[in-house]
Amino acid sequence: MTRRFSLGAVTVVTFLGLWELLGRTDALGDHALPPFLATASALGRAVAAAEFWMAAGHTAVQWALGLAGAMLVAIPLGLFLGLGRLRHRVTRSTIDFLRTIPPVMLLPLFVLVWGTGLKMVVLLAIYAAVWPMLTQTITGVRQIDQATMDTAAIFKISAWRRFWRVLLPAVSPFITSGVRVSAVISLFIAIVCELVAGSPGIGQLLAQAQLGGDTALMWGLILVTGVLGVLINTVFKTAESQLLAWHPAYAKGQ
């Protein structure tokens, strides 16, 4: 653990040093890569301004609404489709098709129809984030042992309790892993919308920094998106292992 930590720290420091060096010598030309310290101070200045926090707030809200909306659609729909043999088989090809098509292609169309505001970003994020959770939920329901459900039925366990006590626990590991993927996708899409369509958020600041040639700020904001990504990953990983502590796959601390 400590060795792991110190090795990691050494590389991070080396990496930042290398960055500083490349930046100082302007190795990539055009100041495309400013020194790390310049980046850090640009970021420091940005963070002091309200504008940054507004943008971060926009990104966070768009991400959260996209993910929440996708959960509201995908989980019930996944349970519904997974529970019926025919429903599942008839919708399979359509879902497989829709989930493989790249969601960003819809962006120009969405912008025309809904503008560049929050609503458009959230709708696109929902559309993109639905698929991992939907397919995972369906897989989760399909893999439940028929015998488990039959046993529950034979013992005359009420449908309500069967849902909460048998179905949901069995599917939950699948749902949570789908949610974790969707959370990341929702952030990706929010950033793309802000970057391409100029929807408010960190991505928009990023595009402005690029256009204004403020490369130090640009890199600072790239780091911010990375921090957001790390936060989301960590929070969802932790939440997942907490929620599923009862589950055999997690019992031994993975």
Next chain:
Amino acid sequence: MTRRLILVAELVALPFLLVTVWWFSSAGSSSVFFPPLQTILAALVDWFPEGVTRDVVPSVVNLLAGYAIAVTAGVSAGMVLGRVRALEDAFSPIIQFMRSIPPAALLPFFILAMGPTSTMRISVIAVGAVWPTLLSTIDGARGIEPALLDVTKIYKTSRLRRIFKVLLPAASPLILAGMKTSLAFAIILVVVSEMLASTAGIGYFIISSQQYFNLPDLWAGTIVMGLLGYLLSELFFFVERRLLAWKGEI
């Protein structure tokens, strides 16, 4: 025979129904945003022969070039990091951070450094799409059955054969899983990079149709893009099934 028919019917029924509903509900539509499907298809037919070489080919070429670099780099680095504990410990924090950056966020930098060129697109794909393959390969390499390594030691397996006949196949299920996500990243990146800075490619076609308010072309381009994404992922699935035939489950 009838089983086959039922299976095919199950597969095509809903798509057919959806397209039919789209066709009839949009017929005679006067909304600018939702032109009749007939008009969209007409635009598609107009676009068709030259459109493929003009819009699809450049996108696909850049996509495949960047993807090839990302996969090669991700698999080779991942195999090394997965087998050498100290290296993995050392690089893990940086990798975890880099893979958390939404890949599109790197675009402004690449556009600034390289301009709206093919090199820019290939580079951004190479850098942005490498992480899923890298991380998954590390997991795969770490989990290689030690008994197999003993076998290669006892039988004096040459280095190349050990890599290509033992280590890579052993890690291949996870490598391919990572490559699948990398492919999705690569597609997103090529489209977004074309939307942001380009004069060619399917992303450019879509965004310029949008700017000229040419809705039938916009719809047609979106459909082409969707089909392209679908085809690529089916192709991937086909190759994956071949490569993992020995597992006998997918």
Next chain:
Amino acid sequence: MTSFTTESSIMDTVQEAAPSSPALEVSRLAKSYGKREAAKQVLADITVSVARGEFVCVVGPSGAGKTTLLRCLSGLLEPTTGEVLVNGHAVDGPPDELAVVFQDYSRSLLPWMKVAANVEFPLLEKKMSKAERKALVGQMLEAVGLTQHAGKYPRELSGGMQQRVAIARALAYRPTILLMDEPFASLDAQTRAELEDVVLQLRDDFGVTIVFVTHDIDEAVYLGDRVVVLSGTPATVSEIVEVCFPTPRDQVTTKALPEFGAIRGEVLTRIRDAKQQY
């Protein structure tokens, strides 16, 4: 059952060695797992010598350290102290002329290669033409009765069949020393008897030296020239029992010999004594 009298001499690959030196010599070998405080000694002061062409069986309770000993002999594991000589040369790393049939056979096969390719795998490193390789693979698969399954993946075979693939692979390598770790543990009695005879035949045809770990005392007594009883924590050689039946051995007549029962009884007693001691 096929015999192994075709093909060029396996002695081609054997290193120069003093003709008088034993095939395997283990002197004062000890092995601990883990470091410093966490160290756990598994083997202590093992000294055994195995003559060329000799068949030595190793028995001992589960967890005694039989696999550990075999891994030290094969050069996969470095002894903590002591030394292993193969054909008079100190072992560091697996020697060329040695093959191993691992205990967890199902994990030691390459699941992405079909049966024939698995058997052929070690031969790829040898200077052999493709035709020679194919012929040898065919011969070995026939010896273990898997000719019809050559084109299948390991997962399509039963545990016993997978084990036979692992054996065929080791035999095809044409080692002068063969280490086998409970190779027949999961086989049915019939196949087991057949394979026991295949291994004996191999020894007779090529003078292969065999160290054979087993839980089954009948098997040890039937196959071995000597039976080494390993016991205690850390394990030591608690007894070496000489087995002096006439060769060739036969599943029916050898096992019916009065001496068979006697030796079997002796080995059992030794194991029980050893257990009580600790």
